[in-house]
Amino acid sequence: MASTTTSALEPAPASSPAVKISLPLPYQQELFTSLLTSDALLILARGLGLLRIVTNLLHAYDVAGENLVLLVNASEDETDWVGEAMAETGGVGCAKGLRVINTEAMGVAGRRKTYERGGVMAVTSRILVVDLLTDNIPSDRITGVVVLHADRVTATSLEAFILRVYRRKNKSGFIKAFSDNPSGFASGFSPLSTMLKNLHLRTPTLYPRFHVAVAESLESKTAEVIELDVPLSPAMLDIQNAILQCIESSLSELRKGGNSREIDMEDWNVEAALHRAFDVTLRRQLDPVWHRVSWKTRQIVGDLKELRDMLSYLVTYDAVSFHQYLEGILATQSSGATSMGMGRMNQSPWLYLDAAQTIFETAKRRAYVGTLPKNGGSGATIPATLHPVLEELPKWATLSGILDEIEREAVMNPQLDHGTNGTVLVMCSDAKECRQLREYLQTVNRPVEDEEDGEDDAEDDDGEEKEGGRVTHSANYMMRRRLRGYLAWKQDLSKFKAAYNEMNRGTGGGGTGGAQMQKRMQEPQSFRGRAPANKRRRMRGSGNVGSSSKATAGAQPSDEQAVNVAALWQSLQPTEEEAAAKQEIAVDPLEHMEDFYELFELKNLVVVHPFSGDMDDRLLEELRPRWIVMYNPDTAFVRRVEVYRSSHNDRQVKVYFLYYGDSVEEQRFLSAVRREKDAFSKLIKEKGSMAVTLTTDAHTDIDQAELLRTITNTRLGGGGKLSATAEPPRVIVDIREFRSSLPSLLDARGTSPVPVTLTVGDYILTPTICVERKSIKDLIASFRNGRLYTQCEAMSASYAQPMVLIEFEKDQSFSLEPFAGADTSSSSTAAPGGDDIQAKLVLLTIAFPRMSFIWSSSPHQTAEIFAELKSGHPEPDVDAAVVVGLEAGEDPNSSYNNAPQEMLRVIPGISGKNARLVMQDVENLTELSNMDEADIAKLVGKEAAKKVWRFFNKTF
Structure with a gap:
């Protein structure tokens, strides 16, 4: 059956009443119509509803007739989103919906039948490329391919391989690519032209936020937005400035140790270091010279990531958790130096700066002042020498005030329209921060009891802070729990350090320390059996715990100080309510889960949810919130709210936008907006000056490699003779090898990869040459578990010329030295790192004298080496290669x-x-x-x- 071309679908989806288009905004309808009539690469600003446009496009092809449309490079969440949206959109009876082929549990025959039935299918790249090469999918029946995340398609990716094979076998089908990440197209030389070549497309379509059609659509109806600039506390501001000083100092040291001739250091500054992709960019530049940089430079690269994470944790972690995180860094550094025997030299350089001292001291003052006993105290009792400070994050009080304002507004101004619910949606950065906010909101109005008032004073009408037995908007209840968890963690840490030092002393003295450490680690109070520090412990029976602690060494406080400390210490102990309360965060037993299922009324519901990309569009449509609180700034979600408000005339939305003023959080938000705008500006400029590439036309493309294979000149008997052959050389490839880029490069060089399931080897080049491919990480793992020895033994027994290919990455150094830290052998006498790998390779060579080793600097060079090895040799037999290694009578087709x-x-x-x-x-x-x-x-x-x-x- 002939394939259905794009032109046959032009009028039907756009005008047919059977197609229900859920695109209310003019720019969305404009894009939908344009994409139906032509192939293009659509680059849309993030948050403008890309997945909604793709869903409607797929639905249009689904109801238009007998089509076979493939959705490629979609994540599992996106596949679920598109499938459910297509099911909700509905249509005529011929619509089949989205079918997912994402696992190899479905056999070859099952996939073939599914393809023959047609429809819209989401297929994983690894399965699709194998089905295209083996003709398991009828290529001439494919109506078209839809590619998501086009910015990730590189010349060696599986998606580019799929499009190349598809276009070679089908000249009339469409290709439509989508992306909402313009920054991915803005790096390198002519990035847009290169990407269009990889996608086999000619036309880019750019829709930034400042596009005229987008601006007119979104600015007609706007939501009410209230910006709240929350200042950092003085202690947080001091810590932030100190961290930035450490980052600047680390970058300065990195510039001194780097090779300025080979590395572009122009963007190595503090502002660039705040960007999320700085770690990837920095490592990508250093990878080619990684074996030549000093150990100090390598350590600074890791320190920069740690410092950048510290900036994020400063504004998201509570004071106790942040101090505990810093304590963990110090414990890691000290234990690493002790075990290596290098002392101060092995620790990170930034730890010896004055700014680092400021970070640790100020973070401790935010949590508590005073001293802890040497063993760290106990999670159930608080040492009398500790004075809790428990500084709250400034946004907590602001959030609590916003919710009070919303509550008053809901009572005084009831909802008049029927388009929204009375739901309050609080959006934050990640799931961990969601758990923190849920715990805060659940405990913010709990009574803080004391001995004088007990529970007599209930919460007042306004929920304002009182001074006796009181209800506050403070997080004192939650922070006391965090502090007790920290003290329990501190005790476990001291116990672990003691056991670790005892093991080291025992190893040096006579080898008895290992057994003593194992015995200590198996004690009932070991850190391994204790709940995490941020979890509440369930208290069975009586909720009373000991309220006295052992005397600690040090100066004794005065009588007045002792009374004050005792009062604070008593208030910090678990109350009966806390001891008997159900743990909100922990998972309840499965046998009682039915008791906790209930339906919530959306009228008075506060939903705390993390940002989740395109999934937030569905969240807004399902909840229909009246109030939205953006706890963290996010550019994409701001636009999603704009699209949501502009799409519904009957829905009123009030947005509270929170951010820390003069902070890294604000700087990152503004930097992300500026980067996206600059990326679109660069793409628009390149599109205006881009030459039209005629060779990517599907109807005029000529396979030059096939032409060269058809007409070849061979010298026979001193004379020239023309021979015609259209069969390309082939390499038998194990199906698991299609995770790598090598099969794609072989195909690009004119060598046809034949995917099969091999028992022996990864690549069969000739009837006698078998190659086992190993990346560096796989090589190290294979030496560790002995798998490589078994594979070499099987290849030597089955083939005359067995080979082991050791393949490096293109942008990495062609040396084993950079991987010195990857081989963590359990033997203390083994040579460390690269020397150990080379020693094992020598032993392997001695064990298998016929084994050859191929060293390749990149997959590109591997493809050239394979071509040279195949030169002048007969082609391998697929049937013979499949049965090699099987037992007698075993069916090679058994799946x-x-x-x-x-x-x-x-x-x-x-x-x-x-x-x-x-x-x-x-x-x-x-x-x-x-x-x-x-x-x-x-x-x-x-x-x-x-x-x-x-x-x-x-x-x-």
């Missing part, structure tokens, strides 16, 4: 699920030979994990059975 099969192969004790025996007698991994050692020994032998049984039954 196993690849995902559990790969998990089985990495289990210690499982090799390529005994894996087949296990799969024949064991139904799944669950059954294998529950088998006795004796039963496993019947399948794989006693020695291998020990390893397998220990793997499943080891207690960590």
Whole structure:
């Protein structure tokens, strides 16, 4: 059946009443109509409803007739979003909805039948490329391909491979690509032209926020926005300035140690370091010379990421959690220096700056003042020498005030329209901050009891702070719990340090420390058996706990100070209410889950939710909130609110926009807006001066590689002779190798990759040459678990010329030295790092004299090496390669699920030979994990059975 072209679909989706278009804004309808009539790359500003446009486009093709449209490069959440939206949109009876092919559990025959039925399908890239190469999918019947996240499509990616094979086999089908990340197209030389070439497209469509159609659509109806500039506390401002000084000092040291001739250091400044992608950019520049930079430079690169994370945690973590995080950094640095025996030299350079001292001292003052006992205290009792400060985040009080204002507004001005609910939506950065805000909102109005008033004073009507037994808008209730958790964590940390030091002393003195440490770690009060510090412990029986603590060494306070400290200390102990209260954060037992299911009324509901990209559009449509509180600034969500408000005339929305003024949070928000605007400006300029590439036209494209293969000149007997052959050279590739970029590069060079499931080797170049490909990380892991030895043994027994390909990445140094820290061998006598890898390679060479090793600096060079190795040799036989390594009588067409099969192969004790025996007698991994050692020994032998049984039954 001939494929349906784009022109046949032009009038139907746009005018047919059967197609329900849920695109209310003019710019969305304009884009929808334009994309139906032509192939294009759409680059839309983030937050303007890209996924909604894609959903309507797919629905139009679904109801238009017998089409086969493939959705590529979509995440699992996006696939669910599109599938549910298409189901809700509805349509005529021929609509089939979105079908997902995202697992290899569906066999080849099942996928073929699914493709033949047609419709809209979301297919993972790895499955689709194999089906295209093996003709499991009828290429001539494919109506078109829709590619999401086009900014991630590189020349060596699977998506580019898919489009190249698709365009080679189908000249009439459409290709439509989408992206909402303009920054991904704005780096490098002519990035837009390069991306269009990878996507086999000619026309880019750019829609920034300042586009005329977008601005007119969104500015006609605007939401009421209240900006709240929340100032940082003086202590937080001091910590922020100190962290920025540490970042500036680290960047200065990095410039001194870097190679200015090979690395562009123009953007290495504090402002650039605040951007989220700075770590990736910095490492990408340093990777080619990573083996030449000093250990100090490598350490500073890691320190910069830690300092940048610290800036984020300063405004999101509470005072106690932030201080605990810093304590963890110090504990890690001190333990690393002690174990290496290097002392101060091994610690991060920024720790010795005056600014670092400011960070740690100020963070401690935000949590408490005073001293702790040497063992860190106890989670149940508070030492008398500790004076809790418990500084709250400034946004907490602001959020509480906003909710009070909303409550008063809901009472005095009831909702008049029927388009919105009385829901309050609070949006924050991540799930951890959501848990923090939920805990704060659940405990902010709890009574703080004292001995004089107890529970007699109930909360007042206004919810304002009182001085006796009182109700406050403070987070004192939550912060006391955090402080007790910190003290318990401190005690566990001191116990672990003591055990760790004891082990080191025992190892140096006579080897008895390891056993003593193991005994200590198995004590009931060990840190391994304790709940995390941020979790409330369930108290069974009586809720009373000891209220006295042991005397600690140090200066004794005066009588007046002792009374004040005792009062604070008493208020910090768990109350009966706290002890008996159900833990809000912990998961309740499954047997009682039915008791907690209920339907909430959206009229008086406060929903705390993290930003989740395009999924926020559905959240707004389902909740229909009357009030939205943006706890953290986010450019994309601001636009989503604009689109939501402009799409519904009957819905009133009031937005509270919170941000810390004069902070890194504000700087990052403004920087993100400026970067996006600059990226669109660069793309618009490049589009205006971009030359039209005619070779990407689907109807005039000529496969030059096929032409060169058809007409070749060979010298026979001293004379020239023309021979015609259209069959390209082929390489048999294991299906698991399509995760890498090498099969795509082989195809680009004119060598046809044939995907099959191989038992021995990864690539079969000729009937005698078998290649096992190893990346550096895979090489280290294969040496560690012994898998490489088994693979070399199987290749040597089956092929005359076995080879091991050691492949480096294109942008990494061509040396084993940078990976010195990757080989963490359990043996203390093994040579560290790259030397250990080379020693193992020498031993492998001695064990297998016929084994050849190929060193490749990049996948591009590997493709050239394969072409040279194949030159002058016959082509490999697919049927013969598939049966190599199988047992006598074993069916090569028997299918196993690849995902559990790969998990089985990495289990210690499982090799390529005994894996087949296990799969024949064991139904799944669950059954294998529950088998006795004796039963496993019947399948794989006693020695291998020990390893397998220990793997499943080891207690960590």
